[in-house]
Amino acid sequence: MVWKLRGEPLSHWNYAIILMLCYCIGELGHFLIGTLSRSQAQEIKFGNQRCIPLVNQQVNSSIKQSCYELNSTLCGDYVHDNKSLCEWNYDGSGMEYQVLAGPAFIAVFSLAGLVMGVLGDLYNRIRLLTFCVFLYSSMAFLTGLSTQYWHLIIFRMGFALGEAGITPLTASIIADKFGSQSRALAMSLFNWGIYVGYGLAFCVGIYVTELDVWGKSWRFSYFVTGIPGILMTLILFLVLREPPRKSIVKEVDHNDNADEVEISEVDSGKLSTVESHHGVGNEITMKLYGSVRAIITRPPVMLLLLAASVRHTASFCWAYNAKLYFEQYYPDAPVASWMAFASIVGGSFGIISGGLVSDFIASAHGVSTRLWVLVISQGLATPLAAMVVYLDPPYCFISLFCAYFFAEMWYGVMLTSLVEMVPLQYRTTCIAISSFTIANIAGNLPVFVALLKHQLSGGLRAALIIMYPGFYFLSSILFLITQLAMSAAQRKQERISGKQINNNKEQQHENLLE
Numbered sequence: 001m002v003w004k005l006r007g008e009p010l011s012h013w014n015y016a017i018i019l020m021l022c023y024c025i026g027e028l029g030h031f032l033i034g035t036l037s038r039s040q041a042q043e044i045k046f047g048n049q050r051c052i053p054l055v056n057q058q059v060n061s062s063i064k065q066s067c068y069e070l071n072s073t074l075c076g077d078y079v080h081d082n083k084s085l086c087e088w089n090y091d092g093s094g095m096e097y098q099v100l101a102g103p104a105f106i107a108v109f110s111l112a113g114l115v116m117g118v119l120g121d122l123y124n125r126i127r128l129l130t131f132c133v134f135l136y137s138s139m140a141f142l143t144g145l146s147t148q149y150w151h152l153i154i155f156r157m158g159f160a161l162g163e164a165g166i167t168p169l170t171a172s173i174i175a176d177k178f179g180s181q182s183r184a185l186a187m188s189l190f191n192w193g194i195y196v197g198y199g200l201a202f203c204v205g206i207y208v209t210e211l212d213v214w215g216k217s218w219r220f221s222y223f224v225t226g227i228p229g230i231l232m233t234l235i236l237f238l239v240l241r242e243p244p245r246k247s248i249v250k251e252v253d254h255n256d257n258a259d260e261v262e263i264s265e266v267d268s269g270k271l272s273t274v275e276s277h278h279g280v281g282n283e284i285t286m287k288l289y290g291s292v293r294a295i296i297t298r299p300p301v302m303l304l305l306l307a308a309s310v311r312h313t314a315s316f317c318w319a320y321n322a323k324l325y326f327e328q329y330y331p332d333a334p335v336a337s338w339m340a341f342a343s344i345v346g347g348s349f350g351i352i353s354g355g356l357v358s359d360f361i362a363s364a365h366g367v368s369t370r371l372w373v374l375v376i377s378q379g380l381a382t383p384l385a386a387m388v389v390y391l392d393p394p395y396c397f398i399s400l401f402c403a404y405f406f407a408e409m410w411y412g413v414m415l416t417s418l419v420e421m422v423p424l425q426y427r428t429t430c431i432a433i434s435s436f437t438i439a440n441i442a443g444n445l446p447v448f449v450a451l452l453k454h455q456l457s458g459g460l461r462a463a464l465i466i467m468y469p470g471f472y473f474l475s476s477i478l479f480l481i482t483q484l485a486m487s488a489a490q491r492k493q494e495r496i497s498g499k500q501i502n503n504n505k506e507q508q509h510e511n512l513l514e
Contacts (some may be wrong), residue, residue: 004288008182015177015243016186018235019170020193022133025229026163027197027203029140032221033101033206034320035157037335038092038327039218040229043058046149048094049499051075052087061332076481093324096149096449101320103152105442109160116165117432118287121425125169126377130236132169135316136162137229138151148360165445175419175427176243181363184370188355188412195408196348198319206336219319245424289365294422300486301421301430304371305437308414308479311378312442314385314407317464320446325460330393346404350377358416368490370417371483374410378476382405385469389461393506407472422485 003010005206022296033040041047053064067086068116070078075088119128139159146152170190178186205220217225294300312326326335354377358370415431420431445467 006176006183008186012177012316013186013189015240016174016189018232018240019129019173020190020196022229022232022236023166023170023193024189024197024200025225026133026136026166026201026234027054027194027195029136029143029159029197029222029225030105031198031201031230031319032140032165032205032225033097035202035323036095036218036221037101037208037324039209040089040152041090041092042096043217044146044149044152045090045094046094046096046100047090048087048097049264050091051078051088052086052091054085061330065329066354078352081510091324091327093450095450096445098320098450100149100152100156102316102446104156104445105160106439107160109331109443110439111165112164113168113432113435113439114288114429115432116431117291117435118284120165120169120172120428120432121287122283124242125173126236126240126242127166129169130171130233131166132162133236134162134233137226137233138161138162139226140229141226144216144219144226148512157432164435167435168428171415171419171431173243173427176245178418180271181255181359183411184416185360187356188351191351191415192348194411195343195351195404199343199347200337202323202339202343207356209412213420223368271359288427288433290421291426291433294426294430296491298421299484300489301418301434302474303482303485304393304414304418305434307374307475307482308410308434309438309441310471310478311410311414311475314468314475315444316442317446317449317467317471318385321449321464323466325389328460333393333397338394338400340403342397342401343395346401347408350405351406351412355412355416357409358413364394366490368486369483370411370413370420373413373485375476375483377406377409378472378479382469382476384474385472386465389464389468403485417486442514 005013007112010205050074051067051069051074053067063085065081067075070086072088074082075086078084078086089453104436115127116132136159139162143152143155143159146155171187174186174190175183204224205218208221208224209218211220216223295305322339323335326333335477354373361369361372365486381403384406386397387399388403391399418431418434419427449460449467452466453460456462458465
């Protein structure tokens with residue numbers, strides 16, 4: 001007897017779990033910079049300098065807050081009980097930090113993702129994925145050995161090169177391994193790695209650094225990240241096997257009912273990849289051309305990428321600035337535990353719930369209706385995210401937990417919708433191009449947080465209210481427009497298919513009369 005979950009053998013779910021763990025380590029290394037920026041900046045010396053509280057002084061938050069208002073002359077003179085409370089030092093923010101966190105990563109991540117996507121359509125995806133996990137795990141470990149700012153840049157770019165292949169390769173593997181009744185849930189389980197990894201970035205970045213193991217401070221946090229990733233490389237190589245590729249197409253029966261039909265690539269010559277005699281160079285060119293054409297000739301796909309870019313911008317703006325926000329406004333708040341809880345529990349429940357609800361809606365009303373989940377969830381997340389940057393602890397963290405629950409329903413559902421909208425032979429490349437587009441927009445826009453906080457009277461708080469809940473709301477509107485476009489395209493396709501069926505019937509009738 002084969003045990004099944006939502007129609008899939010348990011062995012299939014092993015794929016999703018192993019891939020999720022790999023993604024978890026990747027996202028841990030990706031977001032670790034956000035929790036270690038001050039420690040790194042003070043040792044390596046980059047970014048903004050300002051008056052900040054001394055970490056070894058046990059005073060209340062109002063006194064610590066006063067440090068941020070002092071200039072370089074008065075900073076060292078601010079004392080309490082004959083002890084200096086402040087120091088002029090690097091605070092872990094500034095344009096150099098934003099470049100390290102965003103553009104330095106995104107520049108390589110987006111371009112490498114394109115290459116990995118094309119290679120994933122041509123070669124064994126599991127082997128490519130194994131290489132990617134080994135690369136970013138090694139880069140994380142080497143980051144702990146950095147002594148110069150340019151070292152951080154180089155190793156972060158190397159990390160991005162490795163992590164770039166995770167989403168296009170894994171999304172394609174899951175699309176081929178799981179059916180429509182479980183695909184969004186499997187995609188959501190894989191993307192659970194985002195929230196576990198992001199939450200762990202606070203625990204590892206704050207608690208491990210404070211332990212100062214062997215005097216390595218923040219460096220040991222990178223060692224702790226890299227070693228498990230290298231172990232996951234072995235598991236990937238030994239346990240997972242390349243699944244057969246299959247297409248997701250629409251078939252309309254004689255009663256005009258649209259059903260999803262999955263066709264194994266090996267069973268259909270029409271779904272084969274580019275013929276080998278063209279050579280690798282021509283194959284890659286044709287893959288890119290075909291994939292770009294598949295995207296730009298489908299308006300719902302273009303709208304989906306725009307909505308996803310706006311939504312992902314909100315995530316990056318908060319992720320890269322959350323610790324800086326709490327250090328400035330609530331320096332005594334237990335950030336690590338609350339952020340880890342909100343991200344891991346709230347985000348995880350959110351993305352799994354989004355997958356379950358999306359699969360239910362798709363089973364009942366067709367795969368073209370999945371995006372209603374995103375329209376509603378992002379709309380509900382908007383006021384909750386606004387309360388995060390207006391309420392004091394612990395209420396802001398409670399709001400964050402609730403915001404994560406609704407907001408993080410989006411990614412697995414978006415990826416599932418994307419793989420169901422593009423042709424099989426270009427699927428991995430289309431995902432890579434989509435990741436390229438989303439990453440370049442969402443990964444670079446967070447630099448506006450640094451610019452806006454100096455232009456607005458509300459400072460960092462005002463900048464975040466625009467770039468965080470503001471972009472949630474905008475994405476909800478864009479997902480609504482995308483869903484309406486998808487529904488219209490589906491109705492048009494059903495009318496065309498219905499006419500073709502009627503024409504075939506009439507032709508058959510005429511042949512019988514003859």
